[in-house]
Amino acid sequence: MPEITGHIVTPEGLIEGSIQFGEAIESLTELTQIDDRIILPGIIDCHIHGGGGGDVMDGVDGIRALARTHAQFGLTGFLATTVTADDASIEQVLEAAQVVMQSRGQSEARCLGVHLEGPYLSEGKLGAQPPLTRRVDAAKVRPWFETGVVRVMTYAPEQDPDGILPSLAEEFDVRLQIGHSGCDYHHACQLLEHGTGVTHLFNAMTGVHHRNPGVAQAALLAAEYSEIICDGVHVTEPSFQLAREHVPQLYSVTDSTSAAGMPDGEYQLGTHRVFKHDDVVCLSDGTLAGSAATAAVTVRTLRQFGLDWLEIAAMTSMRPASWIGLASQGSIAVGSAADFVTFRNEALESVWIDGQLVFEV
Secondary structure (H helix, E strand, O other), rough: OOOOEEEEEEEEEEEEEEEOOOOOOEEEEHHHHHHOEEEEOEEEEEOEEOOOEEEEHHHHHHHHHHHHHOOOOOEEEEEEEEEOOOOOHHHHHHHHHHHHHHOOOOOOEEEEEEEEEEEOOOHHHHHHHHOOOOOOOHHHHHHHHOOOOEEEEEEOEEEEEEEEHHHHHHHHEEEEEEOOOOOOHHHHHHHOOOOOOOOOOOOOOOOOOOOOOOOHHHHHHHHOEEEOOOOOOOOHHHHHHHHHHHOOEEEEEEEOOOOOOOOOOEEEEOOOEEEEEEOOOOOOOOOOOOOOOOOOHHHHHHOOOOOOHHHHHHHHHHHHHHHHOOOOOOOOOOEOOOOEEEEOEEEEEEHHHEEEEEEEE
């Protein structure tokens, strides 16, 4: 039976020992002499648009390019994330995700479902989203949710004046998140207190203001779960530390685009052209347009922000798995999927999915 040794990051803390595994973890054994490596649970990204030149909106080929590319940087599971688009394009992504979920390639991270970012976003907070937003239409949303593929949906509550989405999402076990929104502070608090999450905290939302509180302040005071982009660009360390202190289940995402893992140049994000330069991705007017970050960049940023390995495992794996209800992923424990990543001297060393080595330095 395969075995790997090192400093194992478990929900109970750090264990010096070995993992015995097949497709699942069979046992954990404590040892006195071990390899000098850190073993983290496989990294899960609930908000990722592309990588390796592929965009989720391209369908099967785009999602597979994402899965192959990001697996080389420590990603083991992800939600294929859309942009605001017409109905036909969204439905194409749902169909493509089903194909990829049913036939994971050996070198690919596993597609866990879809995160619908939009199409019900605020016109005033689109950021790099295409201008195709609209009001919530239950007759459109219900068939999307009925596919069973949608795990998360980001929306602006002001685009849902009749309050349709919360009950519909609950019916189909879809996690709602507030994002790309200028929602009223009190309305946001009400939704968050009833279990709604937050999309890329501080970005594309009304910010922290002492006389005019908005979504960001509501998130800091009322959210249980929230995404935050940990690339060192979208959120400064002081803002990150503020979120870390106030949001109990803060978790990391990359919001990565097709430019990830690629040289500087021009790429696609939905219908937009975006430009990568020095690991920053922008529209032609300089607006941030997702990122070029990877799981390895997230880990490096979190280490620079002073987090220990246990909290990094919580932010990159345990909490996102909990948020989307993954019972057998997100932690190193007997019976869990043998998805883990190893680091040596602070650098990524290897990536394992279903007990198979998919990347090694």
